[in-house]
Amino acid sequence: NNLVYEEWAKAHGLSETGLLVLQAIYYDKENCTQKKISEQWVIPKQTVNMILKDFEKKGFVGFTPMQKDRRNKKIFLTDAGKKYADSVISELMALELAVIEEMGIERIKQINDNTSLFVELFCKLGDKNK
Numbered sequence: 001n002n003l004v005y006e007e008w009a010k011a012h013g014l015s016e017t018g019l020l021v022l023q024a025i026y027y028d029k030e031n032c033t034q035k036k037i038s039e040q041w042v043i044p045k046q047t048v049n050m051i052l053k054d055f056e057k058k059g060f061v062g063f064t065p066m067q068k069d070r071r072n073k074k075i076f077l078t079d080a081g082k083k084y085a086d087s088v089i090s091e092l093m094a095l096e097l098a099v100i101e102e103m104g105i106e107r108i109k110q111i112n113d114n115t116s117l118f119v120e121l122f123c124k125l126g127d128k129n130k
Contacts, residue, residue, distance in 0.1 A: 008095070012088055017043055019088070021051045025061065025075050026085045032075045033066065060084055 002016065009019040024037045034052060038045045055061040060081030063073040077085055100108055
């Protein structure tokens with residue numbers, strides 16, 4: 001699953017992690033911070049920082065101090081960043097919707113159910129091995 005996203009991102013000039021960071025900024029317009037992205041996607045802060053520096057160099061993001069905690073900086077998309085993110089994310093969403101439509105909602109439900117069962121059993125059986 002991750003491999004298809006990794007390849008798709010690469011074809012669009014991004015790493016899979018870069019795509020996740022871009023989505024995080026795109027969808028969290030009010031309070032997006034490096035720490036929040038790191039925690040949300042379980043990505044090391046250093047990795048998020050490197051991606052943000054690259055986005056800043058390309059003119060896609062800017063930073064402003066947070067109102068309540070001046071040490072943290074709010075990340076926002078610049079006009080160029082919005083344009084870029086709109087094109088990348090809308091293309092990804094269209095592809096995902098097309099795949100869901102092609103597969104059918106029942107198969108998607110089965111994937112979700114099976115993934116949930118896998119995680120549940122992995123955790124349960126992993127605890128037994130401690």
